[in-house]
Amino acid sequence: MLAKQLFYTRLASIPGRYELFWKELDYVKNLWKNRPDLKVEDAGIAALFGLECFAWYCAGEIVGRGFTFTSYYP
Template sequence: MASKLSWLQSRAVEASRLAYKEGGKYVKQLVEQNKHHVQEPATAEKCLLLSKQLFYTRLASIPRRYEAFWKELDQLKQTWKNSQPNEMNAEDAKTAALFGLELLVCCWAGKVVGRGFTFTGYYV
């Protein structure tokens, strides 16, 4: 156990050295590649405007996402109703599993929001 811990520690030190040495180059390259996304002048007012635009754009997309959710649920119901259990293929099973996971995540997010964005309880 101690040898694995020392090995893990040496690997972490090696990774941090690599990140320190190459991180600056990577960030500069990333900024250069994406400088067309940068807003000039970079002021607090511009940041506030962009954050408001993002918020209201997301808010405006809720009805479309809500309709898509119910449409997806109806499709899943029809698929479930029209097929026999032994006729269900892997793709239908994956779709049902992903839909169930989506519902679980939505319920979990609702719980977190309801608690005032505190992460306590069974899901941590």
């Protein structure tokens, strides 16, 4: 019963997430248009966010390989 409730709760949150995605995308487009006015702090935060995304990607790949750094198990 709990799984069903969780499913419908997640399903109900999709329209809100969809709207927030487009708002964030519009914000990024606006920043890109006005990039000469971009502050160093904002650029630094964006760079750190990109670095964090890359780090989580690398961690996920390592976990997916069975905690090996070189290759997948044969």
